[in-house]
Amino acid sequence: MIGRREFIAGLGSAAAWPVLARAQQRERQRRVGMLFNTAESDRVRQAQLSTLVQRLKELNWDDGRNVRLDIRWAAGNADAAHKYAAELVALMPDVIVTDTSPLVAALQQSTSTVPIVFAGVIDPVGAGLVESLPRPGGNTTGFLAFEYATSAKWLGLLKEIAPGVMRAAVLRDSTIAAGIGQFAAIQAVAPIGVELSAIGIGPRDVGAIEDHVAALARDANSGLVVTASPFGANHPDVVTALAARYKLPAVYPFRYFVVTGGLISYGPDVLDQFQLAAGYVDRILKGEKPADLPVQSPTKFELVINLKTAKALGLTIPETLLATADEVIQ
Numbered sequence: 001m002i003g004r005r006e007f008i009a010g011l012g013s014a015a016a017w018p019v020l021a022r023a024q025q026r027e028r029q030r031r032v033g034m035l036f037n038t039a040e041s042d043r044v045r046q047a048q049l050s051t052l053v054q055r056l057k058e059l060n061w062d063d064g065r066n067v068r069l070d071i072r073w074a075a076g077n078a079d080a081a082h083k084y085a086a087e088l089v090a091l092m093p094d095v096i097v098t099d100t101s102p103l104v105a106a107l108q109q110s111t112s113t114v115p116i117v118f119a120g121v122i123d124p125v126g127a128g129l130v131e132s133l134p135r136p137g138g139n140t141t142g143f144l145a146f147e148y149a150t151s152a153k154w155l156g157l158l159k160e161i162a163p164g165v166m167r168a169a170v171l172r173d174s175t176i177a178a179g180i181g182q183f184a185a186i187q188a189v190a191p192i193g194v195e196l197s198a199i200g201i202g203p204r205d206v207g208a209i210e211d212h213v214a215a216l217a218r219d220a221n222s223g224l225v226v227t228a229s230p231f232g233a234n235h236p237d238v239v240t241a242l243a244a245r246y247k248l249p250a251v252y253p254f255r256y257f258v259v260t261g262g263l264i265s266y267g268p269d270v271l272d273q274f275q276l277a278a279g280y281v282d283r284i285l286k287g288e289k290p291a292d293l294p295v296q297s298p299t300k301f302e303l304v305i306n307l308k309t310a311k312a313l314g315l316t317i318p319e320t321l322l323a324t325a326d327e328v329i330q
Contacts, residue, residue: 007048008104019276030067030285033088033096033114035103038234039075041326044256045099048119048274052097055278074103074259076234076240081106089114095284097277100230101127101176104140113140115290117280118142119273122178124295133295137255140278141290144297145228146253148185153266154225154251155186161264162249162315167195169216171209171239173202173229182227201231210242222271224250226257228267236260249313258329263313263323268298302326 034052038045049071050107053063062066071090072084085106088096095115104118108129121129122145130136133144158165170186173179183198190196199212209231216222226232226239232253240261243250252258252265280293303321305330310317322328 001213028066030061031091031093032061032067032069032281032285033091033093034069034071035084035088035096035098035099035107036071036073037081037103037230038073039078040073042234044233044254044270045073048270051271052274052278055275055298056281059278059282061282062235067285069181076230078102078106082109085110088269095281097330100233101129101178102230104129107137108140113139115284116140116142117277117290118286119277120145120270122146123148123181126181127177130295133297135291136293136295139290141293141295143276143280144295145273146268146298146301147268148181150267150301151182151253152189154227154253155190155196156225157264157266157321158225158249158251159191160318161251161310161320162223162313164221164247166193166221167197167216167219168223168225169197169199169212170225170227171199171201171212171229171232172204173201173231174198175202176229179227181239186225186227208274209238213242213248215240217248222248224248226250226252226262228253232257236262243308244312247313249315255302255304255327258306258309261306261309263306263309263315265302265304267301269300269302272300273298304329 025039036045063069070088072088074081074084081103088111095117096107097117098107100121101121104121107116121144124130125132130140170183172183187196201209224243232239236257237260240257244261250263252262253267255265258265303325304327305317305325
């Protein structure tokens, strides 16, 4: 027979059950998938991943404690992208983080319900990935790499750093909408007297690019504008080495090209984008919907110049550019 004291103690324990259940629910492990366009060995993506994980930790999402990270690397391979997209969705994550339009498209083909947060995507509306920037709708939102107006500045930078350039080729991926859009933006601002052409390159055309660059270099006063693409993200050293070999001044969209020997870059701070993406992951894990989170444009841009490369090309960097550069690599 249960005494009065035991009965009251039992009531207290019963009253605590909902509290304990809620505490356990708050601490249950959530699942975050990550799909990246480069190889796992890529230092830039590893830095972005570290930034993302660190920011999640600051937001109280610790890998191994209350969140599990499932990471896949597509390495610019379309078949791998679709395979890993389906694989991640099958794990039933609470949210998936990704980069580039092809990876978002691959994920959307596998799920219309799992939230997707992207960083570094160009023109998601034009690519049909979201309905609009302020109201993305569906299960996808994130952060733009940049708007096409940024692409329009690259040709001006090329002429400023190498005034003798009269013929410029734009290296672009013509298989994706962003490649076509970036070229169109550059074409719209091409000054009189500069002959502009496009070099179409696919994400895996490593061997073909040298023929195009060699043909361009046969004409004096030529230069190169490298747009953002899966090929460039996976082979920045190939592009910069070819520009150096054929002594072509070239402008690039991201800092990592200049670190590997490129001449000059102007583009967004890619680490900042992944830090912001972590904020969206946090909000989704706490119950918000991707459809209600607007797609945001970058706010931090950086101009980076490689003086060693400029010297090798026989170029003198204008003082105005040096004064405004965010980083000068000696």
